[in-house]
Amino acid sequence: MVGGSQLMQAEAGEGYEVFHTDCPARDVVDHVTSRWGIWVLISLRSKDLRFYELRESIQGISEKMLAQTLRTLVEDGLVWRRVEPTTPPQVTYGLTEFGRDIGEPLAELFDRITRRLSSRGAG
Amino acid sequence: MVGGSQLMQAEAGEGYEVFHTDCPARDVVDHVTSRWGIWVLISLRSKDLRFYELRESIQGISEKMLAQTLRTLVEDGLVWRRVEPTTPPQVTYGLTEFGRDIGEPLAELFDRITRRLSSRGAG
DNA sequence: CAGGATCCTATCCGATACTG
DNA sequence: CAGTATCGGATAGGATCCTG
Numbered sequence: 001m002v003g004g005s006q007l008m009q010a011e012a013g014e015g016y017e018v019f020h021t022d023c024p025a026r027d028v029v030d031h032v033t034s035r036w037g038i039w040v041l042i043s044l045r046s047k048d049l050r051f052y053e054l055r056e057s058i059q060g061i062s063e064k065m066l067a068q069t070l071r072t073l074v075e076d077g078l079v080w081r082r083v084e085p086t087t088p089p090q091v092t093y094g095l096t097e098f099g100r101d102i103g104e105p106l107a108e109l110f111d112r113i114t115r116r117l118s119s120r121g122a123g
Numbered sequence: 124m125v126g127g128s129q130l131m132q133a134e135a136g137e138g139y140e141v142f143h144t145d146c147p148a149r150d151v152v153d154h155v156t157s158r159w160g161i162w163v164l165i166s167l168r169s170k171d172l173r174f175y176e177l178r179e180s181i182q183g184i185s186e187k188m189l190a191q192t193l194r195t196l197v198e199d200g201l202v203w204r205r206v207e208p209t210t211p212p213q214v215t216y217g218l219t220e221f222g223r224d225i226g227e228p229l230a231e232l233f234d235r236i237t238r239r240l241s242s243r244g245a246g
Numbered sequence: 247c248a249g250g251a252t253c254c255t256a257t258c259c260g261a262t263a264c265t266g
Numbered sequence: 267c268a269g270t271a272t273c274g275g276a277t278a279g280g281a282t283c284c285t286g
Contacts, residue, residue, distance in 0.1 A: 019162050020182050025237040032232070033156035035258080051268055062260050067269060088267040089266080101235050105228040109155070112224055114148040158278080174248050185280050190249060211247040212286080 028076050036061050036069045038106055041095070044079065045103045048094035078102060151199050159184050159192045161229055164218070167202065168226045171217035201225060 019026065031037055039058045043049060049057065055066055070093060073079040078099035084090040095103060154160055162181045166172060172180065178189055193216060196202040201222035207213040218226060 019166075019180070024240050025233065028236050028240065029161065029233060030158070032236070033161060035153070038152065038156060063269075064261090064271095065259060068259090083268095086267095089269090091268060098239055101239065102232065105231040105235065108228040109225065109232070110148065110152060112228065113151050113155070116221055116224065117147050117151065186249070187251095187281090188279060191279090206248095209247095212249095214248060 028078075031072050031076055032078070032102060032106070034069065034072075036065050037073060038110075040066070040069050040073060041078065041099060041103050042107055042110060044093060044095045044099070045107060048092050051091050051093070054093065073099070151201075154195050154199055155201070155225060155229070157192065157195070159188050160196060161233075163189070163192055163196060164201065164222060164226050164229055165233060167216060167218045167222070168230060171215050174214050174216070177216065196222070 032041065036058065039061070040054065043054060043057045051066070051070075054070075055061060055063060058066070061069075070079060070081070074081050076098075077096055080094055080096050082092045082094075084092070155164065159181065162184070163177060166177060166180045174189070174193075177193075178184060178186060181189070184192075193202060193204070197204050199221075200219055202216055203219050205215045205217075207215070
């Protein structure tokens with residue numbers, strides 16, 4: 001009876017929200033905003049990508065972290081995974097509806113930061 | 124001369140973006156999406172808060188991490204810090220214009236995840 | 247009240263080697 | 267190609283104690 005009530009605190013308390021440790025959304029937020037999660041999601045927004053394409057797209061990511069990040073995002077229902085049983089095997093990743101939904105504010109976040117930084121550097 | 128060019132790759136390359144390690148926005152993104160950064164920013168959206176209010180608002184955060192997160196966000200220009208030289212001293216934090224700008228997609232991200240999770244749990 | 251300093255541990259994450 | 271398994275260094279982050 002503790003989870004999911006943090007939004008009510010704004011009215012009950014002094015006007016600020018309380019973020020519970022066991023808030024279910026917190027795990028997903030942590031995964032989405034993990035070191036590599038945000039870049040995977042943003043990369044997949046333009047088009048579905050194969051494993052090696054993602055690895056080359058996201059500079060600095062290791063195969064281990066890419067695999068781990070993808071596994072988490074698939075578990076969370078943000079990314080789907082399709083295996084083509086060819087030789088060599090092809091595995092493609094793409095965004096689910098949930099993933100596309102989440103990808104929007106993520107891309108917006110990235111855009112706003114980029115815009116602010118470039119305008120600061122230019123002017 | 125290397126940073127800020129990753130957005131061009133979508134046209135030059137195979138249609139997906141490349142995220143450079145030295146992209147200047149990446150540092151800010153990392154700070155904003157750090158373990159506690161997102162919660163601090165969202166908490167400050169409703170109103171300015173003092174140190175202890177933030178600590179109580181964000182369940183599970185330690186004083187060390189709150190101080191460290193706030194320092195980083197102030198350095199990035201997302202949060203301002205005002206010291207009242209009273210006894211005991213009062214320190215208030217709030218969002219700068221940049222911080223409010225970034226806070227929007229952040230709150231939207233949190234809202235969408237919360238909505239999706241609660242609707243999934245309810246029906 | 248608002249933190250800095252210190253210590254210590256959990257985990258993150260890269261490198262390497264190996265598998266289907 | 268698309269991973270898994272293991273190891274070890276780096277770092278994030280909590281607990282505690284101390285200061286203005």
